[in-house]
Amino acid sequence: MSSVALAGNVLSTAALRARSEDRTAWLLALPAIVLLFLFVLLPVIAVIFLGFTDFELGYGKFRIVGFENYAHLITDRTFRKSLWNTTLYTAMVAPVSIALGLGVALLIEGELRARAFFRTVYFLPVASLIVAMATVWQYIFHPTIGPLNALLSLVGIPGPNWLGASNTVLYSLSIIGVWQSVGFNMVLFLAGLTAIPRELYAAAEVDGAKSALDRFFLVTWPMLGPTTLFVVTISITNAVKVFETVKMLTDGGPNKASEVLLFTIYQEGFVYMRVGYASAMTVVFLAILVVLMFLQYRVLDRRVHYT
């Protein structure tokens, strides 16, 4: 056997190996690919398509109506109210739960003895069934027999009808939202804090950052950049997705004062069965998520690049 033939042989076995490895890879990934098409890609394409139709569940036929659904959305008072409420809710819940999450994380970080206890307590709502805890909050917020208003009347303040009045309902839902997500944000911030090398603090002190506040702005805050960005994105997305508390406690009421995006979609699509119209709303919802993700990448590219 000549050396040339041998070299050719080695080459072809290598190529064969690569080919068989590629085939194995395809086989291993196949279930994931099939399910991904079936449950993610196809439905997304379908929802975009349905958004251009007047499809209603229960009717066999449907027509393509172009942008009619979207034109209708712009003037739909319920939808506009819903978008606005979702924005307000997010504008309240996200910043407050991020600030409190960071505050608690900083306090716990310095705590030595009771650290594990406090971490457990603040994290408890994350592990609790939110639907169940919403019911407890409903009792706490109850205008006549609820403990919150009982407490307020002790100091002579007439308590509002928290979940029952259109001017307070969003605030009440926001309180529940903050209560639910502070612990989650805290845990993420704690992870970010422990990743900061101790020497940086020593170095900052040598450089004249004497007070804790100085050290915070010189070391902690900039080093927490990536964590903060992540917490901000996830907090906003979670707030935009608020549904459980609204469905359980207010059904969008009173007077649509707590109508939020996912609740409106649910109502249109699954209660009134106007699938086409609800699909158009879903496309708007998806667009919001895409924009949020895009903003996160932009900021990530620009600002928090030092690792």
Next chain:
Amino acid sequence: MTGIHAGRIVRFALLSLGALLILAPYIFMISTAGKTQSDIFTAALSLIPQHVYFAENFAKALDKVPMATLLWNGVAVCGLIFFFQVAVAIPCAYAMAKLKFRAARAMMVLVMLGLLVPIHATALPLYVAFDKLSLLNSYVALVAPFTISVFAIFMFLQFFRAMPDDLIHAARLDGMSELGIVARVIVPNAWPAVTAFAIFSVVAHWNDLYWPLIVISKQAYATPPLGLMYFRAAEAGDDYGALMAATLIITLPLVVAFLLAQKRFVEGITMTGLKG
């Protein structure tokens, strides 16, 4: 010196106050679950029930809510979802991370796109499809859409990339098939990632109301959140004693699991959270 000491006290006081606010709903839940109707109406602020009524409230809750069914459904649905997610994601992530896979790039794009799409966005067409196939009110409807978790693929991919190649080469020299390598080398070594993902997945699906609400209308297939909603709708009135008892029973399993394995919980959420 005194400054440091005072700082420590202030910190402890702040943390305690916050903890009290976080715990308040739990305290009221337990206290109200033990009160009579008249106690609830007259003494909202006294935490210790005047007539201990725990047994009666729990009996009422257990009588009206098919608790065993709900918990069983919750466990079955979460268990099935988790099993399929891991069984589908691990081989795929392994192929993308460790094999010469020409479609790895395209897969990565799909995964990143998938990360953007929550069930709320796909629910409408999926509902229509399940309706056409007469699959509403079934475990299939509850489980199927979640059998693929792009998040799991993403997470395991990160984890596998950090695994040494030598481990796999050695297994190959021993004559193991690729599937054998996944089952006997990769999975045992991926255990931290698997538990972290388990916690993330179970918390998410145990709590989910949106999808079960859409595809289930029969008590027999209700998951815990849905069952609690039915109970509330049926009781409607202000029987908060029984309602709080039901709430307590339904919240307990996950909270106990969390208290028993809280270190893993926090690790799991941090790991999955930070990489999400």
